[in-house]
Amino acid sequence: MLSLKDINAWYGLSHVVQGISLDVRPGEVAAILGRNGAGKTTLLRTIMGLIDRRSGIVEFDGTDIMQMPIHERYHRGLAYVPEDRRIVPGLSVRENLRLGFVGLRAKAEEEAVIAEACETFPRLRQRLDQEGVTLSGGEQQMLAIARALVAKPRMILLDEPSEGIMPVLIDEMYELFKRWKQQGLSVILVEQDVERALEVADRAYIVDQGRIIFAGTAKMLLNDREMQERYCSV
Numbered sequence: 646m647l648s649l650k651d652i653n654a655w656y657g658l659s660h661v662v663q664g665i666s667l668d669v670r671p672g673e674v675a676a677i678l679g680r681n682g683a684g685k686t687t688l689l690r691t692i693m694g695l696i697d698r699r700s701g702i703v704e705f706d707g708t709d710i711m712q713m714p715i716h717e718r719y720h721r722g723l724a725y726v727p728e729d730r731r732i733v734p735g736l737s738v739r740e741n742l743r744l745g746f747v748g749l750r751a752k753a754e755e756e757a758v759i760a761e762a763c764e765t766f767p768r769l770r771q772r773l774d775q776e777g778v779t780l781s782g783g784e785q786q787m788l789a790i791a792r793a794l795v796a797k798p799r800m801i802l803l804d805e806p807s808e809g810i811m812p813v814l815i816d817e818m819y820e821l822f823k824r825w826k827q828q829g830l831s832v833i834l835v836e837q838d839v840e841r842a843l844e845v846a847d848r849a850y851i852v853d854q855g856r857i858i859f860a861g862t863a864k865m866l867l868n869d870r871e872m873q874e875r876y877c878s879v
């Protein structure tokens with residue numbers, strides 16, 4: 646479904662992603678792990694076309710999307726929830742959800758889509774008219790995920806969704822990820838919380854200094870304490 650071939654990315658002269666190749670199959674959850682600064686966020690941004698200096702092939706459903714504009718990637722069913730969530734100040738929860746809409750679904754569907762988001766995230770229902778940035782960190786994360794789901798993606802890229810969030814909300818979020826698996830939504834999950842990630846992941850990759858230094862099943866990594874300790878601690 647998603648196939649990365651020899652992906653490289655640079656910030657100025659700094660070569661941050663160095664020849665990453667990997668495949669994610671339909672309905673699979675792929676965990677991407679690794680220490681802070683390893684290049685995980687840059688890899689996701691490269692997949693979405695947000696890094697100017699990049700090379701390699703990003704194949705989505707057999708088409709190279711590397712040169713396509715970001716909205717075209719969304720059209721094709723790829724969604725992205727960035728690390729900093731990007732809840733827009735001055736807009737209500739409802740208006741933030743609407744942003745996920747633009748150009749992707751008919752305006753007439755709006756009420757249905759918002760109702761659907763509230764069903765998935767009941768915490769948002771009471772807060773639809775509240776300014777998005779006044780929500781708690783965990784609720785903002787849910788809003789960011791809900792906004793990505795509006796486009797009905799077939800694959801979603803999540804960058805450290807549990808970071809800075811209360812454990813009870815992390816539990817809720819991971820329950821959702823498990824439901825996604827049953828629905829066949831494919832996921833790339835970048836996480837610091839290795840145990841949680843490996844609980845839902847099918848495959849796991851460890852990135853270190855811009856390269857993949859481990860690729861295997863989630864189970865293989867779960868059983869490899871040394872690998873986890875050496876490369877996944879913050």
Ligand SMILES: Nc1ncnc2c1ncn2[C@@H]1O[C@H](COP(=O)(O)OP(=O)(O)O)[C@@H](O)[C@H]1O
Binds near residue numbers: 659681683686687688
């Ligand atoms: N906008 C940027 N400009 C220059 N260097 C950056 C920028 N963003 C990240 N970096 C550097 O690129 C490397 C990889 O960062 P990042 O992809 O954010 O890692 P991770 O998500 O694994 O923590 C780090 O050394 C970081 O300092």
Ligand SMILES: [Mg+2]
Binds near residue numbers: 686
């Ligand atoms: Mg990061």
